Amino acid sequence: xxxxxxxxxxxxxxxxxxxxxxxxxxxxxxxxxxxxxxxxxxxxxxxxxxxxxxxxxxxxxxxxxxxxxxxxxxxxxxxxxxxxxxxxxxxxxxxxxxxxxxxxxxxxxxxxxxxxxxxxxxxxxxxxxxxxxxxxxxxxxxxxxxxxxxxxxxxxxxxxxxxxxxxxxxxxxxxxxxxxxxxxxxxxxxxxxxxxxxxxxxxxxxxx
Numbered sequence: 001x002x003x004x005x006x007x008x009x010x011x012x013x014x015x016x017x018x019x020x021x022x023x024x025x026x027x028x029x030x031x032x033x034x035x036x037x038x039x040x041x042x043x044x045x046x047x048x049x050x051x052x053x054x055x056x057x058x059x060x061x062x063x064x065x066x067x068x069x070x071x072x073x074x075x076x077x078x079x080x081x082x083x084x085x086x087x088x089x090x091x092x093x094x095x096x097x098x099x100x101x102x103x104x105x106x107x108x109x110x111x112x113x114x115x116x117x118x119x120x121x122x123x124x125x126x127x128x129x130x131x132x133x134x135x136x137x138x139x140x141x142x143x144x145x146x147x148x149x150x151x152x153x154x155x156x157x158x159x160x161x162x163x164x165x166x167x168x169x170x171x172x173x174x175x176x177x178x179x180x181x182x183x184x185x186x187x188x189x190x191x192x193x194x195x196x197x198x199x200x201x202x203x204x205x206x207x208x
Contacts, residue, residue, distance in 0.1 A: 008037035064188035125150035133157035171199035
């Protein structure tokens with residue numbers, strides 16, 4: 001039986017973190033028997049166009065959301081890194097720090113389908129096991145990805161009717177974050193948003 005440390009990586013803008021993120025993270029903990037799951041807020045996501053909340057706010061919201069689970073860890077390395085955030089750089093750093101660890105990269109089905117557009121994706125899939133959360137029927141990988149050997153674990157994730165886009169739109173229209181609890185936003189995150197008046201001065205079309 002393998003005794004390697006099992007580490008999950010959960011990257012994203014977390015702008016803001018919501019109950020869908022928490023459900024996916026908890027599913028991964030249980031299904032993959034992870035020893036720890038690192039939440040990795042992106043610094044400058046190279047494929048994302050909308051203006052993100054300041055990095056210190058996004059880190060603080062993640063910290064608030066994950067406070068009740070000791071196996072959840074906030075990893076701020078991408079927020080400190082200059083230039084675009086590439087997942088491969090984070091994976092390389094972690095493997096240098098924790099060579100004994102098995103790394104599981106949490107992604108959604110839509111990200112799995114777009115993986116061949118990622119920076120140095122062939123190197124990435126050779127270093128991690130992809131933990132893919134599907135919504136609905138399982139889809140085969142795109143041809144470019146199917147041609148490259150890679151490891152996949154499917155996460156049994158039921159559909160979650162929540163998106164950061166809808167949350168930001170509600171807040172930009174003047175709605176209180178407390179009005180999104182508990183269906184969309186954890187109460188600790190809602191309190192932080194209201195206290196710091198986040199997302200009240202913008203709208204954006206970018207789904208997250």
